[in-house]
Amino acid sequence: MNEIVSIPSYQPIPFPAPFVVLEVLLILGFFLHLIPMNISLVGGFVSAICLFIGGENADSFYSRIGKQLAFSLPIFTSFAITQGIVPLLFIQLLYGPMFYTSSILMGSYWISIVLILVIAYYLLYIYKFNFKKLGAFAPWLLIAASFLFLVIAYIFTHNMTLMLQPEKWLELSKSTTGLALSNAEPQILPRLLHTIIGSIAVTGLTIGCFGLYLKTRKNAPEATLEVNDPLITGSDNPESYSTWLIKFGSTIYLVLTFIQFLSGVWFLLSLPREVMLIYMGKHLPATISFGLSFFTAIVSLIMALFAVLKGSKFAFVMTLINALLTILGMVFMRHYLRVVETIKYIDPAKVAVKIQWDWLFIFAVLAVLLIVYLGWLVKVAHNAFDKDVLN
Amino acid sequence: MNYPLWSIPGLGGSWAVGLISVIHVFISHFAVGGGIFFAVTEYLALKRSESNDLTLRHNSEMLYAYLRKHSKFFMMVTTVAGAVTGVGIWFSISLVSPDGTASLIQTYSLGWATEYLFFVAEIATVLVYFYTWDKVSKELHLALAQWYAVLSVFTLIIINGILSFMLTPGGWIESKAWYEGFFNPTYWPSLILRLLVMLAIAGMYSLITSARLKASESEDVANFRAYMLKYSSKWFIPVFLIGPIVGFWFFSQVPQAVITNIFTGIQSSGVGNFSILARAIYLSLILSGTVLVFALVGPYLNPRGFSFGSAVAFLVCGLGVTSMSEWSREMLRKPYVIYNYMYSNGIRKADLETINKDSFAAFSKWEDPDNIGVSMFRQQCMICHTTDGYRSMKKLLGERDLEGIKTFLLMMRETDPEKNSYLNIMPPLVGTDKEVEALAEYLITLKPVKLGV
Missing domain, CATH: 1.10.760 (Cytochrome Bc1 Complex; Chain D, domain 2)
Structure with missing residues (x-):
């Protein structure tokens, strides 16, 4: 049995808002980070595979979506980074004593994320602005970027796991180089795999959303025109690009979510028994999130099956809504895992609070204004691309 | 200390913070100054496009082409390297100075959360700005540039409070009231000084894009290149004129002990860290002076003779000044991470x-x-x-x-x-x-x- 070090303390400065507000910001912030992060994590792989299937035929649906998805990746990466600020801020605030410690213990890997991220991000732009010049080599850039994002995901998973295991800290703290990793940890691999599979499923939904978007555009009639050419559609049946996207994206979602059930079970079983049991009735909010996300996941699978077979807009939208609810439920489950694993050591709910009302008010007003402003920006961009949505 | 230690063998940990911060400061100052640059320059382009004068209308077309090219460079630098190093500063300070970081975060979580709002708006705007060239009306495109400029200045308005708080926490030490620490004695001089520097840095980056225009292409391009170089160099003027006064104001607000430290350094030149601080401040001043003089004799007075290499040299000098002054600012605070509250080793x-x-x-x-x-x-x-x-x-x-x-x-x-x-x-x-x-x-x-x- 490893000796447990005493856990670092919070600073003697009160929190600026009630705990529950900060907790909600952490959870919602992570949810908003998770979706774009999923797409940039595996989007490079998925688009490269599409490009490989499409091959030389630039008109084929696979080539088109491969290119379009790859072109959107810098934007998703940008969202992932900006949305990552919120969970990074609030995990430091609420769980800092544990989070800072584990980050320091693997400090050299943790800091290397900055460099890896810059390189991966630029690879995506190099693809975007030079894909013609790069020719057949181009998809490999996307694969390289995805691989680098995967390394980042590994480092993150490692840190998020290590921060929950103070029994490992003392041994690791003997070195100051921050180069030691506790790879033997049984949770890390299933947890990472869970993220990767989920990410591919989310990328499938994104592809479906591209189809949904094309269907709503009045100025892109060619997206809804049926094409009767197996070289383009990849099948013997006539198909329009937008319907094909919905079917293709839903297929990815359906298959991967099914696999996710299996990997999810592995992850669940890799958790210590008493932790696993929080989802089985021992902890009410955790059990409710588990039950609800299980239910919405099943609904999303059934709907996805309809979307795959019929390419129907309605079935896809229902898949999308239920999938997002499932993910939100899983983000809550993930949060409760952290709560029960840390409560033995620290309790952010017990830190003194002195509400900064003035600033809280400013923040709330600005948050509303931001949403209005972003809505306007989306409208501007939407109208701007009215004419050439297919490029 | 609350936390274990992370240190790069032979270098220590603070180098990681320094390296990432300097790159970030140099890019983020470009992000804010550049925003103002785009708003002003695109305004000129729009006004000239409405003119009856053919030469002006022609100049407007060239300006638009220039801005389009420059905006790609701008977006690629600020949204990627700028944003990632910004988050990178957090990564590095939490490794090197976890107690200090935690103190800042517990005091200013809502400040950072507000900074995030402006940052999201800023990034989203620059993306829409870049991708909508020729796809929206000229007026709307200019409005996007103006929105961007305002939003990015607000990111400075907020982060400046937290940054200057560390050097001069002012009344916060006693009252622990956030606004006393935020609007601290060096808040306003820092804000103005940074804004002035940002305009100069925007000019520096614009020198790069201008110098890349190929004068050999035609007489027309050569003329426009000379015009843009001269125009870019004018962005150095505000810091040249007002910078020294604001700099003096800044130093008048800094604790006396800090000033004493600098002068001890100057007197005992040659030994210890603080002689280095004095030298760094000297070097920073000399380098800034050099940049300004060269801006005058180079792109301002003799734009045709100004090469791409010289533009890069400007950028390197700018990075040098940024490194020196940010490093000096950090040194000024020694031995504290939050002045008079917490020492750099995390002990209160x-x-x-x-x-x-x-x-x-x-x-x-x-x-x-x-x-x-x-x-x-x-x-x-x-x-x-x-x-x-x-x-x-x-x-x-x-x-x-x-x-x-x-x-x-x-x-x-x-x-x-x-x-x-x-x-x-x-x-x-x-x-x-x-x-x-x-x-x-x-x-x-x-x-x-x-x-x-």
Whole structure:
């Protein structure tokens, strides 16, 4: 049995808002980070595979979506980074004593994320602005970027796991180089795999959303025109690009979510028994999130099956809504895992609070204004691309 | 100390913070200054496009083409390297100075959350701005540039409060009220100084894009290139005219002890860190002066002779000035991470007495009872020193023997500036006599063994 070090303390400065507000910001912030992060994590792989299937035929649906998805990746990466600020801020605030410690213990890997991220991000732009010049080599850039994002995901998973295991800290703290990793940890691999599979499923939904978007555009009639050419559609049946996207994206979602059930079970079983049991009735909010996300996941699978077979807009939208609810439920489950694993050591709910009302008010007003402003920006961009949505 | 230690062998950890911060500052200042640059230049382009004068209309077309090209460069630099290094600063400070970072975050979480709102709006705007060239009306495109400029200035307005708080926390020390720390004595001079520098940096980056225009293409391009170089160099004027006054204002608001430190450095030039601080400030001033003089004789007076290489040299000088001044700003704060509140090794000033009375072991979470000396060194010294690399302990120990080291360390533990001449530069040592002895015994092992003496 490893000796447990005493856990670092919070600073003697009160929190600026009630705990529950900060907790909600952490959870919602992570949810908003998770979706774009999923797409940039595996989007490079998925688009490269599409490009490989499409091959030389630039008109084929696979080539088109491969290119379009790859072109959107810098934007998703940008969202992932900006949305990552919120969970990074609030995990430091609420769980800092544990989070800072584990980050320091693997400090050299943790800091290397900055460099890896810059390189991966630029690879995506190099693809975007030079894909013609790069020719057949181009998809490999996307694969390289995805691989680098995967390394980042590994480092993150490692840190998020290590921060929950103070029994490992003392041994690791003997070195100051921050180069030691506790790879033997049984949770890390299933947890990472869970993220990767989920990410591919989310990328499938994104592809479906591209189809949904094309269907709503009045100025892109060619997206809804049926094409009767197996070289383009990849099948013997006539198909329009937008319907094909919905079917293709839903297929990815359906298959991967099914696999996710299996990997999810592995992850669940890799958790210590008493932790696993929080989802089985021992902890009410955790059990409710588990039950609800299980239910919405099943609904999303059934709907996805309809979307795959019929390419129907309605079935896809229902898949999308239920999938997002499932993910939100899983983000809550993930949060409760952290709560029960840390409560033995620290309790952010017990830190003194002195509400900064003035600033809280400013923040709330600005948050509303931001949403209005972003809505306007989306409208501007939407109208701007009215004419050439297919490029 | 609350936390374990991360240190790059031979360099320490603070280098990681320095490197990432300098890159970020240089890019983020471009992001804000560049926003104003786009808003102003695109306004000129729009006004000229409505003119009856053919030359002006032609100039407007060239300006639009220029802005389009420059905006790609701008977006690629600010949204990727700028954004990632910004988050990178957080990564690095939380590794090197976790207690300091936690103090800032617990005090200003809502500040950072607000910063995030402006940041999201800023990034989203620059993306829409870049991708909608020729796809929206000229008026709407200009409006996007103007929105961007306003939003990015707000990111500065917020982060400047937190940054300047660390050097001059002002009334916060007593009241712990966020606004007293935020609108602290150096808030306004810092804000104005940074804005002025941002305009100059925007000019520097614009020199790069302008110098890349190929004069050999046609006389027309050559003329426009000369026009843009001269135009870019005008962005240096505000900092040239107002910078020194605001700089003076800034220094008048800094604690007296800091000023004394700089001048001690100047008088005892050649020894210790603070002579380096004085030199860094000198160098920063000389380099800024050089940049301004060269901007005048180069792109302003002689734009046709200005090469791409010279533009890059400007950028390198700019990076040099940024590094020197940011580094000096960090040094000014020594020995604190939050002035008069927390030392750079994470120990709060208010805790000194208790620790000396009880023991460092009772305070530190990571003291190894079998290796007290090593723990003391790690927790109290290694944040700034390495054993034999940067600020080498081996070198600093010099010829001292065990007794000499012990006497020195006991002097370092004094909290009376009369008795401890290092108090302005280094945090006082804390711990019981036994712990100080253990540290001395560890330090003596660092000294190379001299054979045959």
